[in-house]
Amino acid sequence: MTNSMQEAENSDVILITGTNTTWNHPVFGGMIKKAVMQKGVKLIVVDPRDIGLAKYADIHMKQNPGSDNAWLMGLQHIIVKNNWHNKEFVEEKTEGWEEYLQSLEFYTPKKVEELSGIPKEQLYEAAKLYATSGRGAAYYAMGITQHSHGVDNVMAISNLQMILGNFGLPGTGVNPLRGQNNVQGACDMGGLPNVFTAYQPVVNEDARKKFAEAWDKKLEEMDDKVGQTVTTMVKNAGDSIKALYIVGENPMMSDPNQNHARKQMDKLDFIVVQDIFLTETAAIADVVLPAFAFAEKYGTFTNTERRVQFSNKALDGPAGAKSDNEIIAAIARRMGCTDFPETVEDLYAEIRELTPSYAGVSYERIKDSTGLRWPCPTEEHPGTPILHVGKFARGKGLLKAIEYRPPAEYADEDYPLVLTTGRLLQHYHTGSMTRRSKVLEGIVSSGMIELNVADAEHLKVINGEKVKVSSRRGSIEITALVTDKIKEGIVFIPFHFVESAANILTNDALDPVAKIPEYKVCAVKVEKIAE
Amino acid sequence: MESTFKIYINGKALETSAGKTVLDVAREHDIYIPTLCHHPRTGKAGKCRACLVEVEGLRGLKESCALEVRDGMSVKTHTEQIQEVRKMIVELLLSNGEHNCIACEKNGHCELQDMAYHLGIERPGYLLDYERITLDESSEGIIRDANKCIECGRCIKSCNNNVMHEVLDFGWRSDHMRVICDDDKPMGESTCVQCGECVQVCPVGALTFRYAKGKGPYWELDKTKVICTYCGVGCSIDMFTKDNKFVYSLGTEENWQDQTNKGMLCVKGRFGFDFLNREDRLDTPLIRKNGKLEKAGWDEALDLVASRFTDIKAEHGPGSIGFFTSARISNEENYALMRFARGVVGTNNIDHCARL
Ligand code: SF4
Ligand code: FES
Numbered sequence: 001m002t003n004s005m006q007e008a009e010n011s012d013v014i015l016i017t018g019t020n021t022t023w024n025h026p027v028f029g030g031m032i033k034k035a036v037m038q039k040g041v042k043l044i045v046v047d048p049r050d051i052g053l054a055k056y057a058d059i060h061m062k063q064n065p066g067s068d069n070a071w072l073m074g075l076q077h078i079i080v081k082n083n084w085h086n087k088e089f090v091e092e093k094t095e096g097w098e099e100y101l102q103s104l105e106f107y108t109p110k111k112v113e114e115l116s117g118i119p120k121e122q123l124y125e126a127a128k129l130y131a132t133s134g135r136g137a138a139y140y141a142m143g144i145t146q147h148s149h150g151v152d153n154v155m156a157i158s159n160l161q162m163i164l165g166n167f168g169l170p171g172t173g174v175n176p177l178r179g180q181n182n183v184q185g186a187c188d189m190g191g192l193p194n195v196f197t198a199y200q201p202v203v204n205e206d207a208r209k210k211f212a213e214a215w216d217k218k219l220e221e222m223d224d225k226v227g228q229t230v231t232t233m234v235k236n237a238g239d240s241i242k243a244l245y246i247v248g249e250n251p252m253m254s255d256p257n258q259n260h261a262r263k264q265m266d267k268l269d270f271i272v273v274q275d276i277f278l279t280e281t282a283a284i285a286d287v288v289l290p291a292f293a294f295a296e297k298y299g300t301f302t303n304t305e306r307r308v309q310f311s312n313k314a315l316d317g318p319a320g321a322k323s324d325n326e327i328i329a330a331i332a333r334r335m336g337c338t339d340f341p342e343t344v345e346d347l348y349a350e351i352r353e354l355t356p357s358y359a360g361v362s363y364e365r366i367k368d369s370t371g372l373r374w375p376c377p378t379e380e381h382p383g384t385p386i387l388h389v390g391k392f393a394r395g396k397g398l399l400k401a402i403e404y405r406p407p408a409e410y411a412d413e414d415y416p417l418v419l420t421t422g423r424l425l426q427h428y429h430t431g432s433m434t435r436r437s438k439v440l441e442g443i444v445s446s447g448m449i450e451l452n453v454a455d456a457e458h459l460k461v462i463n464g465e466k467v468k469v470s471s472r473r474g475s476i477e478i479t480a481l482v483t484d485k486i487k488e489g490i491v492f493i494p495f496h497f498v499e500s501a502a503n504i505l506t507n508d509a510l511d512p513v514a515k516i517p518e519y520k521v522c523a524v525k526v527e528k529i530a531e
Numbered sequence: 532m533e534s535t536f537k538i539y540i541n542g543k544a545l546e547t548s549a550g551k552t553v554l555d556v557a558r559e560h561d562i563y564i565p566t567l568c569h570h571p572r573t574g575k576a577g578k579c580r581a582c583l584v585e586v587e588g589l590r591g592l593k594e595s596c597a598l599e600v601r602d603g604m605s606v607k608t609h610t611e612q613i614q615e616v617r618k619m620i621v622e623l624l625l626s627n628g629e630h631n632c633i634a635c636e637k638n639g640h641c642e643l644q645d646m647a648y649h650l651g652i653e654r655p656g657y658l659l660d661y662e663r664i665t666l667d668e669s670s671e672g673i674i675r676d677a678n679k680c681i682e683c684g685r686c687i688k689s690c691n692n693n694v695m696h697e698v699l700d701f702g703w704r705s706d707h708m709r710v711i712c713d714d715d716k717p718m719g720e721s722t723c724v725q726c727g728e729c730v731q732v733c734p735v736g737a738l739t740f741r742y743a744k745g746k747g748p749y750w751e752l753d754k755t756k757v758i759c760t761y762c763g764v765g766c767s768i769d770m771f772t773k774d775n776k777f778v779y780s781l782g783t784e785e786n787w788q789d790q791t792n793k794g795m796l797c798v799k800g801r802f803g804f805d806f807l808n809r810e811d812r813l814d815t816p817l818i819r820k821n822g823k824l825e826k827a828g829w830d831e832a833l834d835l836v837a838s839r840f841t842d843i844k845a846e847h848g849p850g851s852i853g854f855f856t857s858a859r860i861s862n863e864e865n866y867a868l869m870r871f872a873r874g875v876v877g878t879n880n881i882d883h884c885a886r887l
Contacts, residue, residue, distance in 0.1 A: 005791060025764050026797030027694075027796065027797055030695040030795065033695040034692075034693075177763055179763060180763060180858035180859055181763060181859060182860065182861065182865070183763060185862040186860075186883045188862065189856075189865035189869055190866070190881075191856035191857075191865045191868070191881055192881070193879050193880060196873070202879050211873070215870065217874060222873065223849065223873065226879060227850075227853075227880040228853060228880045229882045230855055230883065230884060240850065240851060241852075242851040242852065243839065243852045244852075244853045244855065245853070245855070245868075245872075246855040247855060247860060247868055248856075248857030248860050249884050251884070270840075270843060277809075277813060282817075285819070285824070286819045287818050287835060288816060288824060289832060289836075290812070290813035290814055290815060291813075293760070293806075293807055294758075295760075295777070295807060297861070299864065300861055300862045300863065301758045302765075303758075303764060303791055304764065307765060307791055308862070309758045309765055309767065314753070314755035314757055315775050315807060319814060321812070321813060321814055322829070324860050324864040324867065325863055325864045325867040327833070328864070331837050331871070332875045334833055334838075335837050335875055335876075337875045340867075340871070347863040347864075347866050347867055350870075351862065369789075370789040370791070371791070425797070425799075426798055428761050428762070428799060428803070433806045434803050436806040436809050437803045437804070438802075438805055439671045439672040439741075439803070439805075440799065442671040443671050443725065
């Protein structure tokens with residue numbers, strides 16, 4: 001996030017899209033409601049479902065899944081045509097205006113209505129409200145990124161914020177809500193194929209030199225090419241990839257097109273899984289290493305607003321398990337690396353040394369406080385709740401021309417419904433933790449498919465009935481939840497439940513840049529199960 | 532700059548500034564003023580009058596939770612008159628309902644019990660006719676015992692103004708007044724999302740956590756600050772444990788204004804950590820032998836991993852090994868795996884499920 005969650009109250013208008021906030025980031029969902037109800041902040045929700053926040057929205061637009069680039073650029077088309085954009089900001093702080101302006105031409109309200117199903121009058125109202133109310137903040141999550149054109153969607157949001165000058169002020173910004181507690185930290189720490197810590201590129205020789213020196217390696221020993229992503233590693237299993245070391249992830253549940261993913265994993269020579277339970281992925285490993293869970297060790301985590309927080313050890317983990325860093329160090333030692341840092345403190349010292357944005361975040365400063373937001377380059381630095389104050393980090397903000405691209409797969413005769421996936425309030429991700437919780441599993445213990453009343457009628461399916469859902473990649477059986485809270489033609493399935501795993505159905509088509517699979521749109525059919 | 536001034540509590544000079552209440556200042560300096568309806572996160576309520584103080588130059592007793600400080604103000608917190616009023620308040624509350632502490636979950640950190648203790652009240656002087664209300668045990672995570680409710684209104688305020696779930700309210704009238712869910716539904720059938728905020732702010736044992744019941748009185752629990760392992764909000768949690776088992780979570784109250792979650796939690800952060808206690812946690816390395824995963828020692832497992840990685844690297848190059856790091860492990864651990872992939876194996880094939 002460029003800004004912080006506490007600032008929701010400082011906005012004049014908030015745009016929520018691709019996030020079912022009250023379920024997936026519940027505490028923040030409450031903060032948005034509070035901003036709306038107590039501070040009079042205006043709210044625009046764009047989502048095909050009647051999500052919890054829709055009730056509080058001034059405008060709720062229900063787009064067709066996969067049309068986000070269209071309506072986002074459509075909003076901007078209207079804003080620019082009406083001269084509601086912030087000319088001074090565009091002039092002084094951005095570049096790429098001409099090309100961007102040209103690409104806007106395509107997104108006429110009429111065209112956008114065709115593509116997104118959002119009536120052009122409503123789009124106009126939304127554009128007007130968002131552009132003319134004052135400070136606007138945009139919040140989004142996987143509903144925006146998990147598309148074969150997810151990067152375009154994010155760019156479109158950043159364009160929108162730039163033309164309105166919604167940067168560098170409290171209550172503005174481009175604010176992705178991270179779905180897992182340390183996505184931000186994993187990225188910051190270089191858990192990505194193209195960068196070291198703090199996004200220092202691996203293709204940059206100076207960066208490689210810096211890390212080679214710190215790790216006592218020769219420059220030639222450092223890989224100078226961008227590595228493979230999670231999804232390409234699975235794709236290339238058996239070919240360029242022979243072995244995987246998987247720590248705390250469960251791709252056998254979370255990967256799209258699971259039947260295919262399973263076949264790919266079988267092609268590997270060697271799989272190591274390090275986790276706290278025998279997950280679906282651990283079950284197919286060659287070696288399983290038992291690890292401590294979060295409250296059984298201490299260390300730092302970085303939340304969605306870049307806040308580095310210290311988490312303490314509350315419990316002793318299972319006697320036969322070890323902490324992740326201890327296990328990794330032990331393997332490193334056995335592979336001949338004698339100086340691999342042993343303790344959490346040693347690791348953190350290295351992080352601070354090599355990561356300018358974390359340099360000032362000492363344990364002492366965050367242990368008994370509420371954390372510090374990076375960049376925090378020195379011990380005296382107060383942290384940075386808002387990015388891009390005064391000017392953009394890269395100098396000028398780049399307005400991107402965006403060409404419309406449809407989703408990789410859409411409803412057709414054989415598969416007439418559009419499936420979108422996500423989470424429930426009570427469960428989390430692949431369910432390995434929440435499904436083992438008495439209260440959470442007690443509240444919801446099985447998956448369901450949300451089906452619009454009209455679709456259900458057409459299929460002669462009643463609420464609570466078991467149905468068969470199929471895509472080109474596989475099929476599952478699942479209980480129908482008939483509701484008017486989802487748009488006609490669209491169905492929703494949460495992906496937590498192994499008995500009715502949504503990812504058997506999903507499409508593994510990838511965004512060409514970010515390599516994110518298209519979880520949010522695929523074509524399915526729903527059938528009655530013959531008695 | 533805010534200008535500071537002095538006030539006097541029980542004769543002691545205390546530095547403070549405008550905008551605070553007498554209660555705030557007392558709390559900052561560990562001066563005990565009982566409160567029942569006020570809570571730092573629900574604010575002043577002015578209902579219970581437990582917090583009464585005497586202010587020099589002002590007539591009558593004043594509610595310290597609502598009384599703003601003024602330069603030179605002189606306050607007394609425990610005069611005979613104040614204690615008499617407090618006694619009456621507590622007596623009245625104790626005589627109405629069922630306030631038996633013996634096996635109460637709140638025993639040891641009940642604000643009503645504290646007050647009675649400080650006032651030396653062992654049992655109420657009189658008992659009113661009282662019709663017992665059945666417990667509401669319909670909810671997965673929360674038990675409601677209306678017999679212990681003192682109608683302070685904290686739960687209602689926090690449900691409607693803090694977490695914004697708009698479920699709780701006062702229902703019925705006068706003598707029968709009580710806290711209800713929606714239009715008086717059992718909690719488990721209401722729109723309650725079980726975030727547990729109401730339990731956290733309840734001063735007495737009227738709202739408690741089902742699975743904490745009987746796990747141990749407050750003073751036997753250990754409290755540790757952790758960061759929630761679920762979503763990216765990163766809520767700060769005071770985790771209560773006993774005998775190396777998770778018992779329950781509270782949102783961190785300390786510095787709540789600056790906490791990312793402002794003291795609140797959702798149902799996952801509140802109730803979702805009993806997986807830690809589970810019997811089926813992995814507690815030994817496993818190695819696949821003849822197609823089956825079998826228990827193995829650490830040395831055997833680590834040797835095997837190291838030698839297989841070494842061999843595969845030698846045969847196919849470092850780029851043939853891939854690493855999935857995790858969005859759920861700490862920064863230090865992420866860094867360790869990153870350093871291992873790039874510095875020991877020598878590949879940039881490292882990624883995590885941020886995309887998934
Ligand atoms: S308590 Fe709920 S809102 Fe807070 S971090 Fe955990 S999952 Fe997210
Ligand atoms: S605490 Fe002040 S009136 Fe109740």
